[in-house]
Amino acid sequence: MTVLTRAARAAASALLAGALIVGTAGCSFITPTATLNQYDPSDGISTSVGELKIRNALAISNDDNSAVSLMITILNTSTSSGSLRLQYESADGERVDISEPLSADEIKSFGTEVDGEKIVISDAGLVAGQLFPIYFQYGNESGKELLIPVISGDDEIYADLAPASALDE
Template identity: 80%
Template sequence: MTVRTRAARAAASALIASALLVGTAGCAFITPTATLNQYDPSDGIGASVGDVKVRNVLAISNDDNSAVSLMVTIINTTSSSGSLRLQYESADGERIDISKPLSSNEVKSYGTEVDGDTIIITDAGVMAGQLLPIYFQYGNASGTELLVPVIAGDNAIYSDLAPASALGE
């Protein structure tokens, strides 16, 4: 009888250990890996327009909200040159186009360095905390509209990248 009791205890222990193992580690088998999810790790947002990648798009407003400086990195992964078209609507409803040339296999940044190339928008009528709709289009690829976050230029991280105030401060 002792042999049967020991076998029953060993079987019960193995069953409990198996249930505990599956219960604590089983989620890893059915949950998708989070590192495979694409996301924007910074304050800006991004998208792909055909083979051109638009990354970390962010608008930085000046003190009086009269202008924003667009921060964006554009990656042309194609072997051909072209122009990336940006389009936004001004405060009075007019559609404004901005065209930026891209060479083949080029990475181009705007508004990311104090003395670097910039894209300044003075007529969008947006304030810090709002979203600025900008449509991006390249070549024959279908374009995409991004709702670009507008951040105040008094933020310590972005203060050097904000456009000058129209009030001359």
Template identity: 40%
Template sequence: MKARLAASVALALGIAIGGSGCAMLTYQATTEKYDPSDGVSADVGPLDVRNALIVSDDGAEGNLVMSITNTGTDDETLEVQLVDAGDTFEIDVDAGETVSLGTEDEEPLLIEDLDAEVGGLVEVYLQAGSAEGVEITVPVLDGRLPEYEDLVP
């Protein structure tokens, strides 16, 4: 009787583990953070920078497009510096607010001396307050895609 009960428990346990596809042992790719669009993202202290990209017609000047969310309780200033060009921009973001740059509804953050290749990448350094700065590689896109054609400077 005990042997039959033990065999039934072992069989049920085997079916449960086999039927789970070893999910309890397998790496879960859905837990990885990724950028679901063409731009790149970064966290700089309490500021969350999302979908940063540059839209340019010829690579000479560009429109920096991104959104910045301040998850903190204090107002913050994000410093954005193009590493090769040396241009620096400051963007104020109030506590708990989101600022969108370069969209159809917002003024573009125009980079006049971009000197980048369309389809290439530009190194951008982000700094907020005393938080450690972050360097990101931002793609330079043109207006061939319909979602970017109105964003070309």
């Protein structure tokens, strides 16, 4: 009778250990790994148009909301040069095109440094808190529209990157 009890205890222990292992590690078998999810770790948003990568795109408004400065980094990972076309709609409904030449394997940033190159838009009628639709197109690739967040230049992180206010001029 003691042999049967030992066998029953051993079987119960093995069953309990198996249930404990499955119970504590089973979630990792059915739950997707969070580190594999793509996300934008900053205030801006990102996308790719063919071999062109657009990173951390956002618009910084000035004090009186008369203009925004685009803060954007563009990576051309292709072996050929070309032009990036940005298109947006002005406050009066007209489409406005901006073209920026890009060399092969070039990384180009706008609005990321105080004295650096900027793209200032003063005809879109934007206010901090809005989303600014801009269409990005490169070469023969199908373009993509991004809804770029408009952030106030009052924030000390972005204060030096905001365009000059009409009140300052």
